[in-house]
Amino acid sequence: MQTSKNWIEHFKANALQKRVNWDLNPHITRKEIKTILPSLQAWQLGETSEGKNLIMASTRYAERIGDPDYVNAVKLFIKEEQKHGNNLGHYLDSINKPRIKKDWGDSLFRRIRYMNTNMETWTLAVIVVESTAQYFIRP
Numbered sequence: 001m002q003t004s005k006n007w008i009e010h011f012k013a014n015a016l017q018k019r020v021n022w023d024l025n026p027h028i029t030r031k032e033i034k035t036i037l038p039s040l041q042a043w044q045l046g047e048t049s050e051g052k053n054l055i056m057a058s059t060r061y062a063e064r065i066g067d068p069d070y071v072n073a074v075k076l077f078i079k080e081e082q083k084h085g086n087n088l089g090h091y092l093d094s095i096n097k098p099r100i101k102k103d104w105g106d107s108l109f110r111r112i113r114y115m116n117t118n119m120e121t122w123t124l125a126v127i128v129v130e131s132t133a134q135y136f137i138r139p
């Protein structure tokens with residue numbers, strides 16, 4: 001069974017992993033860039049959230065279930081997401097495309113997240129988004 005302490009160890013170990021070799025030049029055509037750029041930029045923006053509302057929801061949840069480590073696990077999860085955002089930003093830099101500051105989909109998703117205070121709903125949304133990301137990021 002996974003516990004909050006296990007997740008804390010997982011995220012700490014994962015934070016030390018450097019899986020991307022930034023010395024390699026990206027192999028991508030102009031046509032491919034045109035196809036994926038809006039999604040890539042929106043995803044990069046989405047992965048840089050501070051996660052304030054998620055921390056608030058997880059704090060309430062941790063109090064309810066009596067698991068103070070839960071909040072620290074969630075904070076490390078947010079850091080890991082920010083690492084994804086930094087990697088996506090670095091990739092945008094490497095193909096000479098800008099990072100964006102605003103996207104309608106991201107704004108909508110942030111508003112929905114802001115209204116959501118339920119940890120179970122948060123978890124479901126995160127699982128859907130991160131599972132979808134697997135299709136984009138992994139070959």
Ligand SMILES: [Fe+2]
Pocket residue numbers: 047080081084130133
């Ligand atoms: Fe992510």
